[in-house]
């Protein structure tokens with residue numbers, strides 16, 4: 001028995017939550033049964049728009065603990081030696097809808113919200129250090145190729161490979177996607193990467209460039225396409241089950257946190273542009289430095305409130321951590337908060353999961369669902385400047401000037417870029433079996449696309465390594481022969497036997 005009384009949302013007691021109010025036992029219902037009307041109306045509003053990308057996700061809370069010392073590079077409180085910061089990690093697949101199966105070949109999102117004492121710092125990365133495109137103009141086009149075809153309402157391998165083969169900058173990410181790491185068993189066994197170049201700013205207001213890495217301490221685990229198909233046949237929630245049950249039984253996943261640091265003056269010294277999201281910084285040039293550990297140790301109490309309503313944005317930076325000229329990052333600084341205002345509403349940052357855990361003072365006013373009133377701490381301070389003790393700006397958060405130059409122009413982002421060299425380095429990391437799986441995965445993903453598109457893509461593979469092109473070509477030929485002999489076998493079978501198969 002419970003001592004809690006059921007009430008309406010207005011707090012009045014509910015006498016009957018089983019039987020509707022009708023005229024006679026079989027009769028029509030009365031409009032007066034407002035409790036039924038409210039119940040149905042609430043149900044009609046239970047869904048919010050799913051994320052336009054990364055709709056299917058899994059998340060948990062935890063702690064970032066800093067053990068290293070990079071205080072000479074950054075004044076960020078959360079990155080000082082010994083700092084412990086509460087955080088939320090939401091991982092996701094990119095293309096699938098909210099109900100998609102977990103065990104799909106796709107990049108995994110790796111979005112972290114650090115609730116620092118200086119405001120929320122969001123690092124919205126992936127399990128890959130690079131991305132498919134380097135100019136944000138291409139992001140919506142790329143995503144269209146991953147989503148459903150307007151007529152068939154099915155995913156379209158033709159669209160994917162058409163776009164990729166016309167966009168050589170995608171080759172690095174495509175190779176990772178088609179390799180073992182493109183189909184991880186769960187999120188405890190993946191690395192996370194901030195991917196973009198960001199900046200760190202120290203107490204003397206000096207800037208260095210930085211890349212963030214989160215290395216799984218559980219090791220890497222992946223499925224083959226065949227294994228994943230079997231898993232999906234059994235459960236569509238394999239990642240959710242793995243994460244939730246691990247944390248529930250106290251087996252807390254951990255990631256080693258690393259940074260690569262580049263002096264500001266090194267820009268222009270390398271053959272690669274350090275702000276190009278399709279490139280890594282080779283470890284030989286900039287060795288990773290261990291700075292701490294991130295641990296997940298608490299499951300959300302309510303998935304919708306804490307994971308579905310979580311809003312991550314690369315625009316959320318804190319003093320000591322800032323942006324870089326990366327064109328993709330610059331576009332993302334706009335895109336996410338805009339998406340949240342559409343998906344969650346104007347005041348999404350006041351939802352408990354998104355609310356900073358430090359004092360918040362701003363002059364934004366009113367708006368739909370404003371349940372928090374004035375955030376200035378003073379009734380008469382509702383504009384700025386004012387004489388009524390309202391919050392004032394903090395000059396200590398000023399960043400050092402960023403030297404930029406050049407004519408405003410639509411520069412061809414493909415000019416002068418070597419899209420193959422780092423892919424060759426990656427290809428050379430793979431052993432014989434990893435390469436064989438890469439070739440088969442690509443052949444399976446390419447199956448059925450027009451020959452001219454396949455040939456255009458094969459030409460890119462050849463520029464990475466002749467063995468890459470030859471391997472995929474052979475895998476495609478093997479599939480053609482296998483499909484042809486399967487078709488012949490089916491034709492030769494008596495009709496009843498075919499149906500029974």
Ligand code: NDP
Nearest residue numbers: 129179181191215280281282283284422423425426429430
């Ligand atoms: P390194 O040999 O120093 O670094 C190789 C990196 O590749 C390691 O971080 C390793 O990650 C990762 N790696 C190892 N095996 C695989 C795999 N099967 N699939 C994907 N990644 C793998 O060389 P470089 O720094 O010069 O990089 C060489 C290539 O490695 C790059 O062109 C890039 O494609 C890839 N890479 C580079 C990263 C970087 O930041 N420099 C990060 C990730 C990949 P782990 O430690 O987890 O095994």
Ligand code: HEM
Nearest residue numbers: 051054090109110111124125126131136139195331335339
């Ligand atoms: C989600 C836009 C590139 C990682 C999203 C969302 C949008 C978006 C609109 C949905 C947000 C929401 O509704 O909550 C863009 C644009 C990009 C871009 C415009 C390029 C110009 C990237 C890159 C990465 C990335 C390069 C990783 C390095 C993510 C992740 C999520 C996400 C992890 C899910 C966040 C969550 O868990 O809520 N993106 N994106 N995106 N994006 Fe991007």
